Amino acid sequence: MAPRKKKEVFASSQGKQIRFLHYKAETPPQRQEPNRLLLPKRPKPPTSSRPFSPPPPPPPPTRRRPMGSEEEPSQMRRALVDALAGAISGGISRTVTSPLDVIKIRFQVQLEPTTSWGVLRRDVYGPSKYTGLLQASKDILREEGLPGFWRGNVPALLMYMPYTAIQFTVLHKLKTFASGSSKTGCAATVGSYPFDLLRTILASQGEPKVYPDMRSAFLDIMKTRGFRGLYAGLTPTLVEIIPYAGLQFGSYDTFKRSMMTWNRYRYSHLNSGSEDDSVSSFQLFLCGFAAGTFSKAACHPLDVVKKRFQIEGLKRHPRYGARIESSTYKGMYHALKEIVAKEGFGGLYKGLFPSLVKSAPAGAVTFVAYEYISDWIGSKAGVE
Secondary structure, eight states, X not given: OOOOEEEEEEEEETTEXXXXXXXXXXXXXXXXXXXXXXXXXXXXXXXXXXXXXXXXXXXXXXXXXXXXXXXXXXXXXXXXXXXXXXXXXXXXXXXXXXXXXXXXXXXXXXXXXXXXXXXXXXXXXXXXXXXXXXXXXXXXXXXXXXXXXXTTXXXXXXXXXXXXXXXXXXXXXXXXXXXXXXXXXXXXXXXXXXXXXXXXXXXXXXXXXXXXXXXXXXXXXXXXXXXXXXXXXXXXXXXXXHHHHHHHHHHHHHHHHHHHHHHHHHHHHHTTTOOOOOOOHHHHHHHHHHHHHHHHHHHHHHHHHHHHHHHTTSOOOGGGOOOOOTTSOSSHHHHHHHHHXXXXXXXXXXXXXXXXXXXXXXXXXXXXXXXXXXXXXXXXXXXX
């Protein structure tokens, strides 16, 4: 064993130096280890008081979205805005013009003459209940009161609000007004047609009522006609919708573009080069008025045929004229011939005057309300 080495250590205590001897053993030489693979030392765990948490996993690889998918959310919001604005504007328009619509329907389903044109044919069916717009208004007000002018308005709203919602929604997708609006009208009509039929039945009856509510009318239709009876008159309706919707929306777009061109021309001369083509509310009203008048006048005969099919074979109080028996009309073309043969050409245009008085403001109110409601909802939802 190796001898220990002495080491002197000095310390002071009260000013005196004391000498100590400190012996330290020499460490023996380390033994040579054979060559081994030197591995890196494992890192020491952190001494922090917080528990050790493993690093977060890497984010998953992002899929590449197909081209055009970035626009889907905005397109969906745009479709919802169009649907909501179209439904609200349609409901406003239908409620405002309901009195004229009731008078129009009373004229269309009346087999007797509605004007002095058919006085020579008065012997075919008997005396007429309604002979003019003013006379019909007075009779309805005296016999049924103010609620009589809104008879059948609930099914009318259930029919017209989804109808206009579908119209304006699909119309935004289809850029061509003439062809797009015709397809839109057909799609909307098929879905809402039973409500249109119930509206006609309830609006055509006066006092005393044959059907007190929608439920009784629906049950009687199912009993007498079956499920197909809910779609009586659908063929002339679809044939009418194709030109009517195309003419209405196409002419409205044409009138609106013409008005914008006129505004640009006018402001360029008045404001020294300024080209403001914004359309005012009154100009939108005029465009809708002209579009509604033009389309309704062109398609009114088909609307008369549709109304005749809708009430064919159903109950009708004798006070309001002759009843249309079942199987009176074998088809659309046969109905047109029968009406002309028994009622003259004027029979195809029964209710045209109240229809024009109604459809023109109805179209104007619908389009103006849609423009403002769509802009307001779009600004709230952040949709352009």
